[in-house]
Amino acid sequence: MSLLTVFFYCFIGVAFIQYIYYFIFLCNFSLQKAKPGKLKKISISVIVCAKNEAENLKLHLPEIINQNYHDFEIILVNDASWDKTLDIMKDFKEANNNITLVDVKTIEQFWGNKKYALTLGIKAAKNDFLLFTDADCKPKSLNWISEMSSQFTNTKSLVLGFGAYEKVSNSLLNKLIRFETLITAIQYFSYARLGMPYMGVGRNLAYRKELFFNNSGFMNHMNIKSGDDDLFVNEIATSKNTSICFSKNSFTVSKPKLTYGDWITQKRRHVSTAKHYKISHKIVLGLFYFSQILFWTLAILLLSFLFQWQIVLGLLSFRLLLQFIVVGGSANKLESKDLTLFSPFLEVFLIIFQLAIFSANLISKPKHWK
Incomplete structure (x- = not known):
């Protein structure tokens, strides 16, 4: 032969x-067709963790502040930034009475660890239902909170959303970034539908605070710098407690990387967590x-x-x-x-x-x- x-x-x-x-x-x-959830009257805490994101906060926070939702607070977590992030957060807090500011100082044990900063933000949240996004993201619509929170039920305590990237014309890199994001979403949505949820993206993710603390937060992988989204979901998601949300008003949109080097650096962080999956x-x-x-x-x-x-x-x-x-x-x-x-x-x-x-x-x- x-x-x-x-x-x-x-x-x-x-x-x-x-x-x-x-x-x-x-x-x-x-x-599958997107199934609209029932509008919930639950109180939501939106948590945004930022490190050196002053300009992005100025651009995107108004899109969160102006959401069409009856009861929500915003937890702004400053993760030891050295630019004007903290000043911008203070300005927004002074102008809005539903904003809580958490200023995280650098400590040697958790230096450069987003999970530590997020944990402090979660502890500061007064509501049991938490919705996460990043400072370089903006909701696609003013009904983002409504759409994501509508997927919570008595049994569904974890909601996986879609975090898109902006389109840049005539750019192969942009097509690669958006295609990789699309394929990843197809996979984690499909597997969740089949009862095998394995990851979510921190740009658009929601879960109950009770779920977080019952799992001892990020403690089982606190030593791993990345994975506040996918590793946490991989650890706690089940066929019974997970829902998906992909209605177009539920998307968040982020600015994509503009150089191959920056994108590869970002993907290296993301890929490094996969070996810790189940x-x-x-x-x-x-x-x-x-x-x-x-x-x-x-x-x-x-x-x-x-x-x-x-x-x-x-x-x-x-x-x-x-x-x-x-x-x-x-x-x-x-x-x-x-x-x-x-x-x-x-x-x-x-x-x-x-x-x-x-x-x-x-x-x-x-x-x-x-």
């Missing part, structure tokens, strides 16, 4: 693994990613030698059809329709960048959240 024949049979195997993932896991979200989640996510690598590598190799090219091209075409259906349906929900046509090319670029990021993290670990 020739080496190309071995590669061919391997390609058939990984192609069917990809089909299974798209049919069973990822189609789950792309075919084993079942690491297996499911890892198998999908490595089957992606093998699928494209073997497809390109076999087609370059024209080895069984009709079968290879047929399997590749069917996989691309599934991808267009899943990505297209999901992109329509998450307002990323412009990415659908380019999704195969963006997927290959993203795989290459992710390999580079994994390799960099093996050499050295990212140390700070900002």
Whole structure:
């Protein structure tokens, strides 16, 4: 048996693994319609943790302050900033009686650890229902709090939302950032729908304070700089306590990184937490990613030698059809329709960048959240 024949049979195997993932896991979200929750009369604490975010706070805090919601407070957490973040927070606090300010001082034990600052903010919150976003994010609508809080029920104490990035025209980097965000959202929404919630994003996340303290907060991974969102969700989310929210008025929007270096640095922090996920989640996510690598590598190799090219091209075409259906349906929900046509090319670029990021993290670990 020739080496190309071995590669061919391997390609058939990984192609069917990809089909299974798209049919069973990822189609789950792309075919789902957003279900409006019932407007709740619960009191919400919105928590914004900021480190050197003076300009972003001036831009985005008014979008939170002016939310159409009957009862909410805003907890502003200054995480040892050295710019004018604290001054800006004080100005907003003086002008709004529903703002509480938490000024976190640097201590050696938790230096550069966002989880410590967030914990102090959570302790300062007077309400049991907490909604989180970042200082460089703004709600897409003035009904953001209403939409996210509507997903809380007697059994659902954790709500996973979508944090989008602004579109920048004629930018490959921007398309990569938004495509990676889209694929990540498809995965965590789909797995949550299937009863396997494994992560959320701190740009748009809600949970009950009771859930936080019953889990001893971030103590089980306090030594890991990142993971206040995904590691916490991975630890406490279950099929029974987790809900998802992807109505368009529930989105938050962030400014994307403008250089590849800044984006890679950001992704290195995010990727560094994945190895701490539950084993079942690491297996499911890892198998999908490595089957992606093998699928494209073997497809390109076999087609370059024209080895069984009709079968290879047929399997590749069917996989691309599934991808267009899943990505297209999901992109329509998450307002990323412009990415659908380019999704195969963006997927290959993203795989290459992710390999580079994994390799960099093996050499050295990212140390700070900002």
